[in-house]
Amino acid sequence: MRKILIVAALLAAAPLSAAAADGLSYTYVEGGWTRLKLDNDMGSKPELDGGYLRGSFALAENVNVFGGYTTVSKSYNYTFYNLRGHIKQTLKQPELGIGYHMPMSDRVDFTSDIAWVRLNEEFKLSYDGQYADRLKDHINAGRVTVGLRGKPSPRTEAWIKAGYIDGSDMDGEWVGTLGGQVNFTRTWGLTGEVQAYDGATQFSLGVRASF
Template sequence: MRKTLFLAALLAATPFAASADELSYTYVEGGLTQVRVNDDFLNDPHANGGYVRGSFAIAEQVNVFGGYSQASKSQRVYGTRVKYEVGQPELGIGYHMNMSDRVDFTADIAVLRLNVEAKISGTPGYTGETIKDHTTAGRATLGVRGKPSARTEAWLKAGVIDGSDIDSEFVGVLGGQVKFNKTWGLVAEVQMLQDVTQYSAGVRASF
């Protein structure tokens, strides 16, 4: 009797054990982000903020994704307070294909908008001014996503970004996740674009 119950429990748990190793393309995540600009003249400025993003599998090998990040920095220049804000919404679609039991090939395209705002204030006798600018660009990347172990994931993507005010530039993304269980995990990612590097770290819930 005990042996029969043990075999039944083992068979019931088998589908879950197999699905636990699969890469999920439906998730939501959020956390902190930092944008760094490699510019010696400006003393390598950086801005801190937060981000949210998500992905939803609409077919066996296709997913849609989107997100928004915002970072800001305040500083004083000759007694005048200047606050910079950089916001970036994006929306895209991705494709993935199994290369092995633990590795997927990935491809995605996305449209993103870069919003930049500078608020100038703090000068006696000056009411202040807000300067805004934006640009829209497209991004396409190819990469791989895999599971080095049962509790970890890693991904690497490379491609190009091009827009109305952005010449075609290389973009690279390196990221990883450490999972606590089937749903929750900690994620970290680095995105490199010319002289701009964006670091992100947060919590992801996969479904």
């Protein structure tokens, strides 16, 4: 929480008189690696690895639509009555939303968004290499966030968001996001992001192309 407050303060304090770099783009595509760390009630903390793809498109000066798809998985091996058991856990998360942004200074935008999120979970069971069973479940949820997005320097960008997520078969939870980007060119950049809510922390590292 302390790091989030520090980043927010730095963004808000960016001087109005500073020479503005290339403007913040709300039209981009991005993809890369992601890891989801779960903190289960049973005390285990599995880490699932995978990839993600997301993008945004500016509909108007202050409005953009966005979407994304994330998939992560983990395999577990065990022995049951001399049978070699295998379980593959997979989590898939598509999302679709709309955002609004408003300049606060030459370097900082206020942002807000609302999104539909679907959480799909699947377990595939097999014994000695033979398929045995499959268990599936899903949750539909809505997420609302507000935050700041800005450029601390001409080749860097940072954002911070906080909000709330709630849906079917889940308790409402507060969610926070902290991320940043280093630009190699006007189009290409390397991004990193951490998103956390009760019982889950997601780390992402990817490449973004802004237009």
